[in-house]
Amino acid sequence: MHNLFQLYFEKTYIIVVPSYKDTLVHRHNMLHVFFGNGDLQLQAGGKDVHGNIIILENDVDHKAPDGEIAFFLFVDPTSHFAEVLREKFLRGEPIAAFNLPDSIFDKTNITEEIIKKMVFDFAGEVQLSKLNLDERILQILQNIDSFKHLGERVSELAEKYSYSESYLTHLFKNETGIALKSYLLMRQFEYVWREVMKGRSLTDASMDAGFSSPSHFSDVCRKLTGISVTKVLESQK
DSSP states (O other): OOOSOEEEEOSSEEEEEOSOSOOOOBOOSSEEEEEEEEEEEEEETTEEEEEEEEEEOSSOOBOOOBSOEEEEEEEOTTBHHHHHIIIIIITTOSEEEEOOOGGGOOSSOOOHHHHHHHHHHHHOSOOOSBOSOOHHHHHHHHHHHTTTTTTOOHHHHHHHTTOOHHHHHHHHHHHHSSOHHHHHHHHHHHHHHHHHHTTOOHHHHHHHTTOSSHHHHHHHHHHHHSOOHHHHHHTTO
8 A cells, every 4th residue: 555645736636645544623625535445434514424435525624534545635615626526526515425436446556647537537527727706816816826925914915906905805705715814824735735745844845835933834734634744744754
């Protein structure tokens, strides 16, 4: 079994091959899709489900599913992929589970291309683009996704785009369904992991992203994902 922590960054989702089994209870703004080598069980949103694929809506308290996770996805909630998951699978529910033949999983040699094929086989062809949002918000999202606003506050963004803070906050939440502050934090978090996976130090990456210290980033990571940064990095050695 692939036992090293791996991250693959796609345009509107992140692939995670975990090296850990248990997490603390946490919540975040990304949707989840868990793929298991066999049955997974997860309780969240007042429901208890099981299957070898589990989909979880964003902003729902949860832990990692019980069972052997082959890999999972963090899906951008402002993407067409998220829309497909919601309309095709979740259908208004916070969580859903499905059973597909175990043969779709390669249990000994998980690569990025194999994972992308599994995702395609399950969800079909999805557009790796944003939803049809207000052009002003799309521009801001594009810049945030390009890491042009790392470490900036909502008030600073509002000033740059010539909006009042209250108006920009309302417009962003109304268009995307999530808070601008949370989206900024999500991209800060992504930036650090991108850099760490390239070989940069956690200290340099977290400071560049706008965190006050590596321990600040570690606290955010634990809150967003329920995992210890130290344990993940130790698994890479």
